[in-house]
Amino acid sequence: MQGEAALAKLGDGAMESAPYRGMMRTALGIVQEEGFLKLWQGVTPAIYRHVVYSGGRMVTYEHLREVVFGKSEDEHYPLWKSVIGGMMAGVIGQFLANPTDLVKVQMQMEGKRRLEGKPLRFRGVHHAFAKILAEGGIRGLWAGWIPNIQRAALVNMGDLTTYDTVKHYLVLNTALEDNIATHGLSSLCSGLVASILGTPADVIKSRIMNQPRDKQGRGLLYKSSTDCVIQAVQGEGFLSLYKGFLPSWLRMTPWSMVFWLTYEKIRQLSGVSPF
Numbered sequence: 001m002q003g004e005a006a007l008a009k010l011g012d013g014a015m016e017s018a019p020y021r022g023m024m025r026t027a028l029g030i031v032q033e034e035g036f037l038k039l040w041q042g043v044t045p046a047i048y049r050h051v052v053y054s055g056g057r058m059v060t061y062e063h064l065r066e067v068v069f070g071k072s073e074d075e076h077y078p079l080w081k082s083v084i085g086g087m088m089a090g091v092i093g094q095f096l097a098n099p100t101d102l103v104k105v106q107m108q109m110e111g112k113r114r115l116e117g118k119p120l121r122f123r124g125v126h127h128a129f130a131k132i133l134a135e136g137g138i139r140g141l142w143a144g145w146i147p148n149i150q151r152a153a154l155v156n157m158g159d160l161t162t163y164d165t166v167k168h169y170l171v172l173n174t175a176l177e178d179n180i181a182t183h184g185l186s187s188l189c190s191g192l193v194a195s196i197l198g199t200p201a202d203v204i205k206s207r208i209m210n211q212p213r214d215k216q217g218r219g220l221l222y223k224s225s226t227d228c229v230i231q232a233v234q235g236e237g238f239l240s241l242y243k244g245f246l247p248s249w250l251r252m253t254p255w256s257m258v259f260w261l262t263y264e265k266i267r268q269l270s271g272v273s274p275f
Contacts, residue, residue: 003240034115041111060093064081069085076172082165090160091152094151102209144208151198151201155197158193190260198252203242
């Protein structure tokens with residue numbers, strides 16, 4: 001969110017008064033200016049999001065893989081099917097989880113508003129849901145859903161497709177077996193690819209979700225995700241689309257590893273075949 005060029009439209013001086021800070025300086029600044037626990041700002045809606053999002057995407061992907069597309073006779077799942085399945089799973093899972101993601105993004109920006117001397121918008125996660133619903137109705141909870149599902153399609157193409165492809169390649173073409181080592185190596189690859197594909201969409205999604213809106217709920221900075229991309233590149237350069245890549249990667253990789261190792265273990269304990 002730092003250095004957002006489009007804020008000049010509103011005559012907002014925040015861009016000039018808050019110079020860009022890298023990951024470590026941003027983390028240190030949050031601790032010094034707001035307190036250590038503010039590093040977990042928005043964790044409650046983030047948990048809500050993953051309950052809905054992860055459940056939706058995994059059920060969708062496995063249904064597409066096993067029922068709609070199907071594997072080949074040698075149990076190989078073609079890459080093109082995995083790409084389509086991963087993107088569709090991300091779209092469905094994220095659409096269902098959009099309200100929780102919207103609340104998470106807006107709550108995470110409350111510290112910035114406090115430092116700029118602006119009034120805080122929310123007292124907590126449930127107040128945030130209620131206020132957004134009261135001001136924008138049901139549609140208000142799905143603000144920014146288009147760039148959000150675009151991001152999810154790219155992230156899941158990276159995560160689900162990479163994990164599925166790498167794991168089965170290793171099992172079929174190397175001496176590695178379907179065990180925790182293979183799962184760990186595959187999840188490391190999936191976390192990296194998901195971050196590379198998803199960071200630009202994450203920047204756009206966050207900016208659209210957090211932009212100020214008029215009384216009709218229309219954004220005051222961006223007309224669409226394409227407009228947001230154009231303004232970011234023109235005003236801040238192409239690399240602005242990769243702002244936050246390092247913390248995104250450092251978040252995505254351990255998350256991917258924990259998720260896949262846990263998921264595979266639960267399947268094993270439940271007597272279900274490996275993913």
